[in-house]
Amino acid sequence: MVSHGFSAIRYETEVKTNGLSSVLMAKCQGCHQKFKFETSPQLLNNRNKSKHYDVNVRAVWGSMATRGGLAHLNESLATLNSPGMSQQTYTTIEQEIGNMWGEVVEEDLLKAGAEERKIAMEKGQFHEGVPCITVICDGGGVKEHTNIHTMRLEGYANSKGTLPTQHVCYKNWDESSQAMESNIILEGFLKAET
Structure with a gap:
């Protein structure tokens, strides 16, 4: 007012x-x-x-x-x-x-x-x-899914020679991003019945 x-x-x-x-x-x-x-x-x-x-x-x-x-x-x-x-x-x-x-x-x-x-x-x-x-895999459907915060946290800890603090880690792939799609599909189908 x-x-x-x-x-x-x-x-x-x-x-x-x-x-x-x-x-x-x-x-x-x-x-x-x-x-x-x-x-x-x-x-x-x-x-x-x-x-x-x-x-x-x-x-x-x-x-x-x-x-x-x-x-x-x-x-x-x-x-x-x-x-x-x-x-x-x-x-x-x-x-x-x-x-x-x-x-x-x-x-x-x-x-x-x-x-x-x-x-x-x-x-x-x-x-x-x-x-x-x-299922058709062309290698183009998946990009690297590494959490940036997790990479920084682990990289900093490694540079100091220590273990990273407790965190939720999304980094679960160490191979090329091209191999990720077919691996995801294969793993999914292997677990499909369960």
Whole structure:
């Protein structure tokens, strides 16, 4: 509300920050009542009842999607004169997003597998009584899926002659990226019945 050229609400102080979000204190110029407000809404994760600020989740999600990592995110934020995010906040949100992505991918793969099985059965395509499909590997469908944060963490520890700290490690492939696709498909089919 603006009255006589000045704002009825006056900013007092920043109470706390959490990554890109802040809790601010303001004061009504009329009644002098003080109140706090958050610059971003909080999201509730129903799985583990954790709360994260929406802006932080979006920043980590974007960082994961572009494979930038925390250092890259904080460097970008610094150029915008914006506060950065702590390692603990980033890692917690990153793990929750990773778990969610894993569940969604697994669900999609199961649906796709069931659909392929149904199509094979409708076409009468069986091998020893088991519905079968044709799989073509061209080597172009898979890129290296090594988590950049994990590479940096392990590389730093190795350079210091120590073991990396406890972390969720996504590095599970040491051969060429061209060999990855056919290996994934073979491993999947070998485990298909279980």
